[in-house]
Amino acid sequence: xxxxxxxxxxxxxxxxxxxxxxxxxxxxxxxxxxxxxxxxxxxxxxxxxxxxxxxxxxxxxxxxxxxxxxxxxxxxxxxxxxxxxxxxxxxxxxxxxxxxxxxxxxxxxxxxxxxxxxxxxxxxxxxxxxxxxxxxxxxxxxxxxxxxxxxxxxxxxxxxxxxxxxxxxxxxxxxxxxxxxxxxxxxxxxxxxxxxxxxxxxxxxxxxxxxxxxxxxxxxxxxxxxxxxxxxxxxxxxxxxxxxxxxxxxxxxxxxxxxxxxxxxxxxxxxxxxxxxxxxxxxxxxxxxxxxxxxxxxxxxxxxxxxxxxxxxxxxxxxxxxxxxxxxxxxxxxxxxxxxxxxxxxxxxxxxxxxxxxxxxxxxxxxxxxxxxxxxxxxxxxxxxxxxxxxxxxxxxxxxxxxxxxxxxxxxxxxxxxxxxxxxxxxxxxxxxxxxxxxxxxxxxxxxxxxxxxxxxxxxxxxxxxxxxxxxxxxxxxxxxxxxxxxxxxx
Numbered sequence: 001x002x003x004x005x006x007x008x009x010x011x012x013x014x015x016x017x018x019x020x021x022x023x024x025x026x027x028x029x030x031x032x033x034x035x036x037x038x039x040x041x042x043x044x045x046x047x048x049x050x051x052x053x054x055x056x057x058x059x060x061x062x063x064x065x066x067x068x069x070x071x072x073x074x075x076x077x078x079x080x081x082x083x084x085x086x087x088x089x090x091x092x093x094x095x096x097x098x099x100x101x102x103x104x105x106x107x108x109x110x111x112x113x114x115x116x117x118x119x120x121x122x123x124x125x126x127x128x129x130x131x132x133x134x135x136x137x138x139x140x141x142x143x144x145x146x147x148x149x150x151x152x153x154x155x156x157x158x159x160x161x162x163x164x165x166x167x168x169x170x171x172x173x174x175x176x177x178x179x180x181x182x183x184x185x186x187x188x189x190x191x192x193x194x195x196x197x198x199x200x201x202x203x204x205x206x207x208x209x210x211x212x213x214x215x216x217x218x219x220x221x222x223x224x225x226x227x228x229x230x231x232x233x234x235x236x237x238x239x240x241x242x243x244x245x246x247x248x249x250x251x252x253x254x255x256x257x258x259x260x261x262x263x264x265x266x267x268x269x270x271x272x273x274x275x276x277x278x279x280x281x282x283x284x285x286x287x288x289x290x291x292x293x294x295x296x297x298x299x300x301x302x303x304x305x306x307x308x309x310x311x312x313x314x315x316x317x318x319x320x321x322x323x324x325x326x327x328x329x330x331x332x333x334x335x336x337x338x339x340x341x342x343x344x345x346x347x348x349x350x351x352x353x354x355x356x357x358x359x360x361x362x363x364x365x366x367x368x369x370x371x372x373x374x375x376x377x378x379x380x381x382x383x384x385x386x387x388x389x390x391x392x393x394x395x396x397x398x399x400x401x402x403x404x405x406x407x408x409x410x411x412x413x414x415x416x417x418x419x420x421x422x423x424x425x426x427x428x429x430x431x432x433x434x435x436x437x438x439x440x441x442x443x444x445x446x447x448x449x450x451x452x453x454x455x456x457x458x459x460x461x462x463x464x465x466x467x468x469x470x471x472x473x474x475x476x477x478x479x480x481x482x483x484x485x486x487x488x489x490x491x
Contacts, residue, residue, distance in 0.1 A: 029066045030068055032062055033059045033060075033062035033063045033066065033071060033075065034071070036055045036056070036058050036062070037055070037059040037078055039055055040053075040055035040056045040059065041078075044082070044085075045234070049085070053082055056078055056079050057079075059075050059078075060072075060075045063075040069103070069105045070102070070115070073099045073100075073102035073115055074099075076095045076098040076099035076102065077118060077119070077122065079095040080092045080095040080122055083095065084125060084126065084129070092122075092126060096123065099115075099119060100119050103116060103119060113146050113150045114146070114150050117142075117146030117150070117160060117164070118143070120142040120143035120146060121139070121140065121143045121160075121164065124136040124138075124167060124171070125167075127139060128167075128174075131174075133171050134175055136167075136171050140168045140171060141164075143160075143163075143164045143167075144161070144168065147161045147164060148161075158191060158192075159193055159195070162188045162196075163199065165191075166185065166188045166202060166203050169181045169182070169184030169185035169188065169203075169206060172184065173206065173209055173210060173213070178210050178213055178214065181210055182207065185203050185207050186207075189203045189207075197232060198234070198235060201227045201235070201238060204223050205224065205238065205241070205242060205245070208223040208224050208245065211223065212245070212252075217249045217252045218253065220245070221246060221253075224245055224246050224249070225246070227242055228243075228246075236269060240269040243266035244263070244266040244270075244447075246258070246262040247259045247263035247266060263446075264442075271445065335471075335478060335481040335482070337472075338434055338473070339434075339438060341431075365408075367411055367412065371404065372408075375402065375404055375409065375412050376416060378402045382398070382402065383428060387401075388425050388429055388456060389429060389432065389455055389456035390456060391456050391457065391458050395410060395421045398421075426470065427470055429456045429457065429466075430455065430467055430471060433467075434471070437451070437478065437482050438485070444482060448460055448463070448464065448476065451475060463475070
């Protein structure tokens with residue numbers, strides 16, 4: 001689940017900080033910049049990312065002209081949040097660096113400490129997204145320390161203080177310290193904050209992850225259901241992730257009807273969210289290009305240099321397109337070969353793209369002829385049963401279930417299947433999931449992690465590696481080609 005720790009766009013305006021320079025009169029540009037940024041928050045909460053992005057860039061231009069370090073830092077921080085929500089972490093880091101640069105110019109005091117705490121939260125979020133969970137945890141702890149040192153009214157700090165506790169707890173989940181995670185999350189949950197009740201939903205959702213990890217699936221379901229049934233829930237991303245979590249928990253307890261129901265809800269809402277995000281990303285890129293064009297027009301740039309850069313860019317772009325077309329053609333060929341093998345009921349679906357190198361036994365052990373024939377029949381039934389999707393399957397327990405020994409089983413697989421046990425099982429699993437994707441449209445919307453689990457792999461990365469080694473195409477590329485097939489059938 002991505003970015004549950006970023007609740008919504010946390011502008012520094014959401015909780016107003018103290019104003020050290022109370023005698024200072026705001027300029028019209030500062031007032032307008034703040035008003036635009038606050039309006040951007042409202043649009044973001046309504047999931048209108050395109051409008052909020054446009055407003056933030058207008059606010060940024062005014063803030064930069066004002067030479068107000070605190071205000072400019074606020075707007076840069078808001079843009080960083082916007083980009084993080086759109087999964088554009090490189091752009092987010094750029095604006096966060098700009099925000100920190102402005103914060104460092106501010107005079108010492110509570111405002112600066114508050115802003116530093118917020119910047120540590122964002123650095124933690126970006127680091128978390130890079131899966132550097134221990135480092136993220138340290139940033140979150142630094143943010144908590146900054147908030148604790150600020151001498152402002154409690155109601156101003158309570159929300160940010162709770163956010164730090166929540167993020168610390170959430171990051172502990174991902175470094176497998178569930179007891180510490182539960183401790184910090186419960187601390188955040190008991191702190192009263194009537195103005196920002198939505199944070200409770202995120203804390204409860206994180207706690208439900210802990211319950212799932214502990215095997216307390218029904219407790220997790222109850223917690224998630226309470227969030228979904230709350231009329232105050234107004235965050236479609238959180239709602240989408242909860243549907244997915246409910247689907248997985250119901251699957252764990254064997255309630256497949258509810259699992260399918262919530263998975264369908266998740267797919268529908270997730271697709272709608274992605275469509276909105278795509279529009280917002282386009283809008284953000286357009287605004288960035290406007291900024292770039294303004295910089296060019298205001299600078300004394302050399303026309304020849306621009307021409308050279310343009311030519312290099314176009315050349316590079318053309319090479320990229322050619323490479324992309326070549327890659328797509330290879331992926332299509334690999335996909336078609338896999339499908340042809342499936343249609344021909346072949347267990348082995350290795351493509352010509354990747355040749356598997358195995359060292360098989362050169363000499364066979366003496367397997368009795370009758371035992372060998374019976375074992376081949378049993379293996380055939382095993383292949384049809386789908387029991388190879390059991391993630392705990394190994395050669396020992398398969399030998400027991402087939403009423404033979406590991407030596408006989410290994411020899412028969414090597415000799416008749418032309419591969420070792422692990423390769424044999426992996427190919428069965430990949431063939432199984434390829435067939436599911438090709439014949440069931442709903443599988444096109446499933447996450448790679450779900451497909452990995454469905455086919456018997458214990459990790460996303462292992463599944464992706466084995467899938468490409470066997471088929472010559474990545475899981476995401478296979479899904480894309482399968483989607484094209486469904487679209488062609490419908491037309």
